Amino acid sequence: MVDSNKWGMVVDIDRCTGCQGCVVACQSENNIPINLEEHFNQRRAIQWIRIERYWEGEYPDVKARFIPIMCQHCGSAPCEPVCPVYATYHNNEGLNVQVYNRCIGTRFCANGCPYHVRFFNFWEPEWPESLKNQLNPDVTVRSRGIMEKCSFCVQRIQRSTRESERDNEVLEDGDRGLNPACVNACASNSLIFGNFNDPDSTVSKMKEDAMQEGGRGYRLMENLGTDTNVIYLRKVDEFVVEAPHG
Amino acid sequence: MQEHTQLSHKQINEDLLKGVLTVPKWWLPAVSFLGLVVLTGLGAFFFMMYHGLGVTGLNRPVMWGVFIANFVFWIGISHAGIMISAILRLTQAEWRRPITRAAEVMTVFSLIAALHTPLMHVGRPWRVLYWIFPYDFSRGIWPNIRSPFVWDPSAVGTYLIASSLFVFVCLLPDIAILRDRAKKPIVKKIYAQMALGFRGTPRQWKLQILAGILLSALVLPVFVSVHSIVSWDFAVLIGVEGWHSTIFAPYFIIGAIHSGVSAVAMLMALSVWLYGLDKYIKPDHFDAIARLLIVVATTWFFFFFLEWVYALYTLAPPEIALRELQAFQWPYGPLFAIFIITSFVIPVPLWLFKRVRRSVVWMFWTTVLVNIGMWLERFLIVIPGLIRRTHMTFDWGTYHPSIVEILIVVETFAFVCLGMLLFAKVLPLVPLFDVKEGMVNRRLIKVGRRVIPATIREGLPHHYYEKKQ
Numbered sequence: 001m002v003d004s005n006k007w008g009m010v011v012d013i014d015r016c017t018g019c020q021g022c023v024v025a026c027q028s029e030n031n032i033p034i035n036l037e038e039h040f041n042q043r044r045a046i047q048w049i050r051i052e053r054y055w056e057g058e059y060p061d062v063k064a065r066f067i068p069i070m071c072q073h074c075g076s077a078p079c080e081p082v083c084p085v086y087a088t089y090h091n092n093e094g095l096n097v098q099v100y101n102r103c104i105g106t107r108f109c110a111n112g113c114p115y116h117v118r119f120f121n122f123w124e125p126e127w128p129e130s131l132k133n134q135l136n137p138d139v140t141v142r143s144r145g146i147m148e149k150c151s152f153c154v155q156r157i158q159r160s161t162r163e164s165e166r167d168n169e170v171l172e173d174g175d176r177g178l179n180p181a182c183v184n185a186c187a188s189n190s191l192i193f194g195n196f197n198d199p200d201s202t203v204s205k206m207k208e209d210a211m212q213e214g215g216r217g218y219r220l221m222e223n224l225g226t227d228t229n230v231i232y233l234r235k236v237d238e239f240v241v242e243a244p245h246g
Numbered sequence: 247m248q249e250h251t252q253l254s255h256k257q258i259n260e261d262l263l264k265g266v267l268t269v270p271k272w273w274l275p276a277v278s279f280l281g282l283v284v285l286t287g288l289g290a291f292f293f294m295m296y297h298g299l300g301v302t303g304l305n306r307p308v309m310w311g312v313f314i315a316n317f318v319f320w321i322g323i324s325h326a327g328i329m330i331s332a333i334l335r336l337t338q339a340e341w342r343r344p345i346t347r348a349a350e351v352m353t354v355f356s357l358i359a360a361l362h363t364p365l366m367h368v369g370r371p372w373r374v375l376y377w378i379f380p381y382d383f384s385r386g387i388w389p390n391i392r393s394p395f396v397w398d399p400s401a402v403g404t405y406l407i408a409s410s411l412f413v414f415v416c417l418l419p420d421i422a423i424l425r426d427r428a429k430k431p432i433v434k435k436i437y438a439q440m441a442l443g444f445r446g447t448p449r450q451w452k453l454q455i456l457a458g459i460l461l462s463a464l465v466l467p468v469f470v471s472v473h474s475i476v477s478w479d480f481a482v483l484i485g486v487e488g489w490h491s492t493i494f495a496p497y498f499i500i501g502a503i504h505s506g507v508s509a510v511a512m513l514m515a516l517s518v519w520l521y522g523l524d525k526y527i528k529p530d531h532f533d534a535i536a537r538l539l540i541v542v543a544t545t546w547f548f549f550f551f552l553e554w555v556y557a558l559y560t561l562a563p564p565e566i567a568l569r570e571l572q573a574f575q576w577p578y579g580p581l582f583a584i585f586i587i588t589s590f591v592i593p594v595p596l597w598l599f600k601r602v603r604r605s606v607v608w609m610f611w612t613t614v615l616v617n618i619g620m621w622l623e624r625f626l627i628v629i630p631g632l633i634r635r636t637h638m639t640f641d642w643g644t645y646h647p648s649i650v651e652i653l654i655v656v657e658t659f660a661f662v663c664l665g666m667l668l669f670a671k672v673l674p675l676v677p678l679f680d681v682k683e684g685m686v687n688r689r690l691i692k693v694g695r696r697v698i699p700a701t702i703r704e705g706l707p708h709h710y711y712e713k714k715q
Contacts, residue, residue: 043305043643052640069638078484084377084395086387102387104377105299105369106395107309111632114485116307116641120369122300144298145369221637224484 005161006094006197007152008229009183010206011068014216014236015190018066022049025185026070029153031139033125046119048150049182065235068191070182071096071117071150072220075227079109079118087147094196094229095152103146110147114221118149152193153180171195173202196229207231253525258681259423262674265521266424272520273667280664287657290650291366299369301650307643308632313363314479315624316655318498319505320360320662321402321476322620326506327353327409328469331416332462341534343684344526347416347677348513348666353409355665357402359658364398366654378403394478401468401475408465415457418444419679473499480627487564488572488631493556497549504539504546504589505620508613511535513666515610517675526676529604536603543594543616550623567635578630581622589619 026032026049035045049070056063073096080088080096087103090096110118124144127135135141138155142148160176171178173194183193194203210217216234219226253261294301304311330349334342365374377389378399389396422444425437444450477498480489491497514531517523557565573582593612602608629645636642647655669675 042300043307044300045306052638054640081390081392082394082482084390084393086390103369104373106364106377107304107369108393108395108479110306110309112483112485114636116636116638119306120299120304120309122304123298147369221485226484 004092004197005195006229007157008073008094008194008196008203008207008231009070009152009180010192010194010203010210010217010231010233012190012192012233013065013067014233015188016051016066016068017188017190018051018053018064019187020051021185021187022068022182022191023047023051025181026150028134029136029139029181030151031135031141032148033121033123034127034131039123042122044120044122046121046148048117048119048148067232068182069115069117069220070230071152072115072226072228072230073150073152075229077226078112078114078224082108082112084108093157095154095157096149097154098147098149098151100140100142100146100148105145105147107147114224114226118147120147121145156180172198172200203231206233253685255682258678258685259427261523261525262676262678262681263424263427265670266672266674267427269671270520273671277664277667280660280667283660284657284664287654287660290653290657294366294650294654295371299367301648302367303646303648303651305643305645307634307641308629308645310367310628310632311645312625312629312647312651312655313367315621315628316658317360317363318476318624318628319621320356320363320658321473322498322502322505322624323356323509323617323662324353324360324405324409324506325469325473325499325502326356326510327351327412328405328465329503329507330510331412332465332469335459335462336466339534340684340687341531343680344523344531344676345510345514346680347413348517348675349510350409350413350416351666351669351675352509352513352662354406354413355662355669357406357409358665359662361402361406362658362661363654394475394482397475398479401472405465405468405472408461408468412458412461412465415454415461416677416680417673418442418454419446419451420674420677422446423678424673470499473502480631486631487562487634488557488568488627491553491556493549493553497546497553500542500546500549501620501623504542505617507535507539507542508593508616508620511539511609511613512617515606515613518606521670521675523676526681529606532606532609533600533603536597536609539613539616540594540597543590543597547590547594564634564636568630571633571635572626572630578626582626585619585622585626587619588615589623 026047027035030048032046032048035047039045049068052067052069054065054067056065073094075090075094077088077090077096080090083089084106085102085104087099088096088109089099105120107120110116110120121142121144125142136155138159156177156179160178161171163176164171169175179193180191183191192202192206194201196204196207198204207217209215210231210233216236217231218234219228219231222228302311302313327350330342331346335346365371368374368377377395391397418441421437421441425434425441428434428437444454474495477494480486481491481494484490511532514527514535518527554569557569572578593616596602596608596612602612633642633644666675
């Protein structure tokens with residue numbers, strides 16, 4: 001039993017196949033407006049989790065590398081102190097929370113985010129008539145002019161912690177639908193979600209293992225001191241691509 | 247050359263009130279044109295508010311665009327007022343007299359223009375009041391005082407209130423003159439209300455002068471704070487290499503003085519041409535402001551240089567990539583070249599020549615160049631700063647301002663010009679009483695065998711010298 005929770009994620013790049021299943025799951029769980037081609041062309045598509053694809057090596061020894069990037073829920077987040085209206089703040093469960101009703105859309109936070117995981121609603125979100133009935137009733141539909149970003153599916157975290165408290169049970173990994181939609185959808189188990197304050201949770205053990213000397217773990221842009229709650233595990237390469245000349 | 251035309255009070259009243267009591271031929275067409283531009287800009291704003299910020303060119307890595315560059319530019323221009331009226335007043339630089347009011351009025355209008363754009367460019371403009379006065383007691387949420395966006399409205403607001411008060415206090419004696427000259431009873435009544443019963447009694451003069459000195463001393467901290475805070479809007483973000491710099495505050499302030507004082511020189515030239523004030527604004531005044539500008543511009547260039555040295559000294563790849571983007575890549579490379587050439591390389595060497603410093607035409611065009619350059623400077627800080635080449639190449643983006651953004655930026659320029667022209671129609675742009683005071687205080691200098699009143703040097707009153715002789 002732990003006093004307070006510190007939610008976090010471990011992302012194993014070695015397992016990621018870049019299938020985009022997490023992106024679709026997130027899209028439908030969190031009522032994210034449909035990203036049309038024009039939104040991508042305008043660079044205004046909203047994807048709380050995205051797969052970044054990088055090519056490595058020269059033809060014919062080319063490798064596609066995938067890295068899923070979502071809000072890193074930084075312990076000392078650059079986006080939090082700059083919001084004048086407290087629309088984004090750090091809650092006591094290690095989450096970087098976005099309060100849509102407070103947001104006025106200065107976009108200061110989005111400029112501050114080194115991971116570019118904050119998304120602005122440039123247009124009024126629209127769904128085709130056929131999709132309106134599939135909107136998730138647990139998640140607010142955001143209006144135009146405000147910021148949104150990954151919440152680690154806070155609605156699921158809230159529901160499962162509330163229910164486990166009601167039943168006086170200890171909430172363990174993945175109990176009562178705790179996992180975010182992306183984690184549930186990940187076919188290769190490269191996303192693992194859990195409580196870093198609970199020493200027995202999978203993520204804590206993985207973190208301990210990965211962050212020791214010679215481990216595979218790293219944080220994105222650690223040099224900025226953002227103290228993220230997402231740990232990435234490095235790719236393990238069987239075939240080392242030879243570095244190009246020079 | 248240094249001789250000043252000694253003018254009677256009657257002459258001064260006639261000259262300086264000409265713009266108010268008569269309508270110049272160009273005034274109506276100019277005002278209606280500017281009004282049209284302002285209305286178009288407002289139309290663009292409402293269009294943007296109706297359809298959402300999608301109509302701008304902003305996108306994911308570049309969340310701030312020309313609006314913010316323009317905001318910084320106008321805040322910079324607004325430093326003119328404080329520089330001219332507070333610092334020069336307290337250091338007793340007497341050449342400031344005829345231009346104080348124009349500079350202060352420009353400060354007020356440029357602050358309003360500066361406030362336009364950030365307020366318009368938020369996602370939900372109808373909630374802006376909740377940001378600036380966010381004291382929503384019912385919900386128990388105080389504003390986030392760690393955010394530079396809370397410091398911004400308080401600093402700019404303080405500046406706006408202080409400058410408006412300053413303008414008003416300095417206007418009182420002139421409004422009283424206008425009240426006495428107004429022919430229409432309604433106009434007379436309005437001026438009478440505005441003059442607050444100023445009759446020129448010794449006590450009133452004493453209070454008026456004291457208030458002016460007090461306000462200019464109290465506003466001095468704002469001189470440092472406003473643009474520092476504006477610079478912190480950028481400097482606090484650790485994730486943006488080009489912005490996260492400790493030198494930003496002094497660099498922005500000196501840049502603001504550079505563009506602000508240049509704008510005052512532009513104003514001086516315009517008032518000579520449009521209102522025929524060549525008896526009041528003399529080549530000596532241009533000479534003095536150009537000397538000041540040489541110092542300011544060189545200091546600014548030094549800070550600009552330091553900013554680059556600090557950035558490149560780290561040898562951090564993102565910093566170097568950003569500087570390369572700013573200075574060498576299309577389309578920022580050519581803009582960067584224009585910025586350096588117009589804001590320093592052309593004007594400063596020119597100002598070293600006395601003939602340039604004393605020429606209205608030359609001073610006008612060199613200071614116009616400076617302001618083009620300084621606008622580009624802000625543009626080159628804000629936009630390439632966000633387009634920066636981060637480690638995550640997947641998120642690289644670019645930015646093209648849309649027509650809506652351009653219309654609103656043009657609107658801010660038209661707004662300031664329109665404001666100045668309307669002000670000049672209602673109240674004199676050159677302070678009458680200040681000019682008269684200057685005439686009395688003028689120091690006598692000896693040129694050859696003649697003893698003449700100097701243009702900008704003041705000292706003990708006439709009779710002191712007369713007694714001595």
